Amino acid sequence: MPEGLSGNEAIRAAEERAEHTRARNLPAWGDLPVADDTANLRLGPDLNDALLPLLPLIGVWRGEGEVVYPTIDGPFHFGQQITVAHDGRPFLSWEARSWLLDGPGGAVVRPAAREVGWWRPQADGTLELLLAHQTGVVEIFYGTARTQTSWELQTDAVVRTASAKEVTAATRLYGIVDGGDLAYVDERAMMGQELQPHTSARLTRVVG
Template sequence: MAFTIPEGLHPDLNPLAWMVGTWRGKGRGEYPTIPTFEFAQEVTFNHDGRPFLNYFSRSWIIDAEGEIIRPGASEVGFWRVKEKNVLEVVISHNTGISEGWVGQFDGPKIQLVMDQGYSAPSAKIVTAGVRLYGLVAGELFYAYDMAAEGQELQAHIWSTLERQVD
């Protein structure tokens, strides 16, 4: 399948054009403070012609057969491309956490490091994070390492998502 730059995409976003669209798949998560889990995930990157991508992610906790048990995490945010292959990303979670991320892109590989975070009074405190996104064999690979609730930075969730055809 040939790839084309989405119509109306701001030229600053051309390096991220490969991400635009909806991706779905499954992943796995673990952390010392929660039981290991599997999840289904849908991620959408879209634009309105301005120099940022809109980001939406939602997930569902699933059983071993892939059946939905309950809703999982949701995130919304904005991705901005800056000079020298720098990305600035803001993400807010349904759990009361908002984060600023800064990172680099190198073709279809993106690495982000949490710059700042805010947690609502009832939310867990996340003190550090690293996110990796990449296009691997035509699929969106995603991994998130997290330090929270007194734990050191470590693997938390990872998933592989297929591009959805409109």
């Protein structure tokens, strides 16, 4: 992952970004009888103490990435939005939506991958991540925080429907870099290939 900014540069960049993101949040249902999700720590229910190790992830992130793998003709470029929110309980909701681009910063070609899931931090420092993909694959990851702003996980189980492509293992590394961007690398073992990089992206906070 890219090297970070100096402390003063990072603080200045975060303050400038917050001028545009601090008042934004997820669309809300005013008549919901329970606490609504929030992706903005300034708004909504108080953050559960169990989520403090994941606090930097909370928000809505948008940017671009690259997908490569021996079984495709890529690399291909994609845009992505990741939404990480909470409702006051000790878990985070996760949604990622992607769209294929015709090149870096290019036009949208078509919708691409989607996934939804939950981050569940445990008292011993273990992180559980449950993900369901629109392709018919469900994954259970376990991991830990590497630092206060980076997290590493690997699959403990992968389940797929009869119509899904073969996926046998995956790892993910997330980190906050360069003044507050979210960067990640996803490695996959699938379609008879050994574990290797599949997607990577760098996203900027747009909410929170």
